[in-house]
Structure formats: structure tokens, C-alpha cells
Amino acid sequence: AGSPFGGFRHDSSEPIEITADALEVSQADGRATFSGDVVAGQGRLRLTSQTLDVWYVAPEGAEPSDGDIDRLRAEGDVFLSSGAETARGAWAEYSVAEGVVTMGGGVVLSQGENAIRGERLTVDLNAGQGRIEGGRVQSVFRPATNGGASP
Amino acid sequence: MVRVTRSGVVRVLKIALPLGALALVAALFFATGRDRGEGLGMSGVTFSATDGLRLTSPRFTGRTDAGAPFEVRAEWALPDGPDPSVIELGPVVGGISLDGHGEGHGDGEGAAGGRRLTLSADGGELRPKEERLSLSGGVTARTSDGYILTVTRAEADLAAGTMRAEGPVRGSGPAGTIEAQALEASRRDGAGHVRFSGGVRVRIDPQAARGEADR
Numbered sequence: 287a288g289s290p291f292g293g294f295r296h297d298s299s300e301p302i303e304i305t306a307d308a309l310e311v312s313q314a315d316g317r318a319t320f321s322g323d324v325v326a327g328q329g330r331l332r333l334t335s336q337t338l339d340v341w342y343v344a345p346e347g348a349e350p351s352d353g354d355i356d357r358l359r360a361e362g363d364v365f366l367s368s369g370a371e372t373a374r375g376a377w378a379e380y381s382v383a384e385g386v387v388t389m390g391g392g393v394v395l396s397q398g399e400n401a402i403r404g405e406r407l408t409v410d411l412n413a414g415q416g417r418i419e420g421g422r423v424q425s426v427f428r429p430a431t432n433g434g435a436s437p
Numbered sequence: 438m439v440r441v442t443r444s445g446v447v448r449v450l451k452i453a454l455p456l457g458a459l460a461l462v463a464a465l466f467f468a469t470g471r472d473r474g475e476g477l478g479m480s481g482v483t484f485s486a487t488d489g490l491r492l493t494s495p496r497f498t499g500r501t502d503a504g505a506p507f508e509v510r511a512e513w514a515l516p517d518g519p520d521p522s523v524i525e526l527g528p529v530v531g532g533i534s535l536d537g538h539g540e541g542h543g544d545g546e547g548a549a550g551g552r553r554l555t556l557s558a559d560g561g562e563l564r565p566k567e568e569r570l571s572l573s574g575g576v577t578a579r580t581s582d583g584y585i586l587t588v589t590r591a592e593a594d595l596a597a598g599t600m601r602a603e604g605p606v607r608g609s610g611p612a613g614t615i616e617a618q619a620l621e622a623s624r625r626d627g628a629g630h631v632r633f634s635g636g637v638r639v640r641i642d643p644q645a646a647r648g649e650a651d652r
Contacts, residue, residue: 299643299644300643301640301641301643302639302640302641302643303638303639303640303641304637304638304639304641305636305637305638305639306637307634307635307636307637308617308632308633308634308637309580309615309617309632309633309634309637310630310631310632310633311629311630311631311632312628312630313543313628313629313635314628314630320637320639343608347583
């Protein structure tokens with residue numbers, strides 16, 4: 287069967303756009319929080335949620351808010367889509383260093399007409415593998431034919 | 438199988454989000470010392486009153502909590518009396534060094550190499566007793582490393598080190614842009630805190646951010 291987000295190619299050098307009602311940045315804890323109808327997009331990857339927290343890792347000595355992005359966490363009606371596949375859950379977290387996206391809280395993953403319901407979805411963007419755990423398969427998962435899976 | 442651009446994701450996504458640096462700019466917009474002594478020093482005012490009370494090119498200097506000298510210079514200033522509660526200001530230019538360790542000499546010049554923030558506006562109003570300063574007309578804050586923040590009006594409580602600005606608020610930097618309708622900034626024990634509101638749009642160009650950050 288096509289692994290969740292198996293056919294997914296993400297180019298993180300594409301421009302990112304984030305819109306929300308408000309954005310709060312706290313230099314002390316190196317965190318920026320978008321809140322209220324958050325829509326974040328990069329290439330074909332699109333995420334919507336109620337809040338999106340961005341944590342910075344400050345290289346020593348530098349200002350905390352000029353550093354690398356360490357982790358993002360979206361909460362509240364989280365919807366992640368990559369064009370072909372979508373996943374919905376209560377929260378999602380993207381650890382940038384490890385290149386891993388995890389989603390939890392009643393996850394519903396859909397690929398074409400196949401839908402899988404589970405407790406947790408983990409996508410390793412580097413290895414290009416995804417795993418859904420817990421819960422039950424919503425519908426018979428029709429393995430995509432060879433050529434048909436990735437767009 | 439997935440062809441994930443190994444270079445893209447594996448490398449730490451280093452995005453010097455413009456809002457991070459902008460937060461610094463906004464938070465330090467008016468970072469001034471708490472107690473009166475260090476607050477908005479009127480000492481630096483060079484009185485060259487020619488017509489009545491009107492002052493020409495007054496300079497207001499002070500130091501931030503971090504000891505960074507700042508200076509605000511206006512083309513003219515019109516106090517409402519000898520012990521003024523309101524001073525109307527003509528075009529204003531201000532300067533502060535962001536790395537704030539205060540070795541910079543008195544006139545707001547930062548330490549060599551330190552990031553500098555310059556501020557300009559068409560006019561404003563200073564309320565010395567309340568230590569409040571409002572600026573209006575093309576209010577622009579610019580840092581020496583390429584970040585620009587423009588607002589329509591800014592109202593600063595110089596003693597508390599807080600600032601509120603109305604929009605449209607537009608910020609841009611090497612790594613991206615930010616737009617909002619309002620901005621509130623404050624400094625709590627030395628660290629900046631900023632809230633953009635009224636609908637926010639942030640655009641980031643990771644390539645530029647990476648380049649800019651690795652300079």
C-alpha cells in the first residue's frame with residue numbers, strides 16, 4: 287500500500303506564507319505564535335490550524351529570534367495536505383532537525399478514496415515513509431496500482 | 438518512492454524569520470531606562486530658542502536599560518510653556534545602538550559594528566512629565582542590517598518601555614516581509630515581546646534567509 291505521504295516531495299526552499307489573525311513573538315523564550323485561522327503554505331504543502339507555534343533555537347550568543355527554526359507545533363482543527371494526500375487531527379508537530387512530522391488526536395488520513403483513521407501519524411520526510419498507528423482502518427485500503435500512486 | 442530534496446529538509450531549516458528581527462526592532466523601538474535619571478534625559482536639549490519658546494533642532498538623549506545611548510533629534514520643538522507638559526515636534530530622527538552595551542559615545546552612535554536602529558517620522562508630540570512620545574507621518578524604523586518597519590502612528594510610553602503602533606504596519610527584511618494592522622511592543626526584563634494583530638501576513642524566502650543568516 288502507498289505509505290502515507292509516500293509520494294510526497296517537499297522542497298523546503300520554496301517561499302513560505304503564513305496568515306493568521308495575530309502573531310506574538312517572545313524574544314525571551316524564542317517563540318513566535320500565530321493564532322486565529324492560521325494558514326501556512328509552502329509549495330504544495332498546506333497547513334491550517336487554530337494556532338501555530340514556532341520555536342527558535344538561538345545559536346550561542348545570537349539573539350534568540352535570529353536563530354534556526356527548531357520546531358513548529360500546530361493545534362486546533364489541524365489540516366495538513368500535500369495535494370494528493372490530506373491528514374486531519376487535533377495537533378501536529380514538525381521537528382525540523384529530524385525532518386519528522388507527527389500528528390495526533392483522532393487522525394484521519396485520506397489518499398484518494400482510501401481513508402485511514404488512527405491515533406497517530408508519523409511522516410519521516412527524509413526517508414519518505416509514513417506510519418499510522420492505533421485506531422482502525424476506516425475502509426478497505428485499496429493498494430494503489432504501481433504507477434498510479436505518486437502524482 | 439519519495440524524492441525528498443535531501444539538501445532541503447535534512448539541513449536544519451534555518452529561517453531567520455524577519456519577524457524575529459523585526460520583533461527586536463519593535464521591542465527596542467523605545468526601550469528606555471526605568472527611573473527618571475535614566476529615562477528620557479532632557480539634559481541633552483540644546484536650547485537655541487530664537488522665536489519665543491520655539492526650539493530649533495533640540496536633541497533628547499537617554500540610555501536604555503541595557504545602557505545603550507539613544508538620541509532623538511527634531512527639526513523644531515514647540516513647548517506649550519516654560520515647564521512644558523506637551524512639546525510639539527517637527528520632523529524627527531532618532532538613533533539607538535541595538536547591541537546596547539553602552540560603549541558608544543553620547544550621541545547615539547553605537548559601538549563599532551553593533552547593529553543600529555534609526556527612526557524617523559514627519560512629526561510628533563513629546564509629553565515629558567508623562568514620559569510619552571507619539572510619532573506620526575511615515576514613521577519608519579530601520580536597522581543597519583536591512584530590516585525596515587513602517588507604521589502610520591506610534592505611541593510610546595518611554596518609562597515603561599512599551600509602544601503601540603497603528604497600521605498599516607509593514608515590515609521587510611532580507612528574509613521576508615510582514616504585514617499587520619497594529620503592533621504592540623514591550624520589554625520585560627530585557628527581552629522584547631511583540632504582538633502584531635488585526636490580520637497578519639508573513640512571507641519568508643528560506644533561500645534569502647539562509648543566505649542572509651549565513652553571511
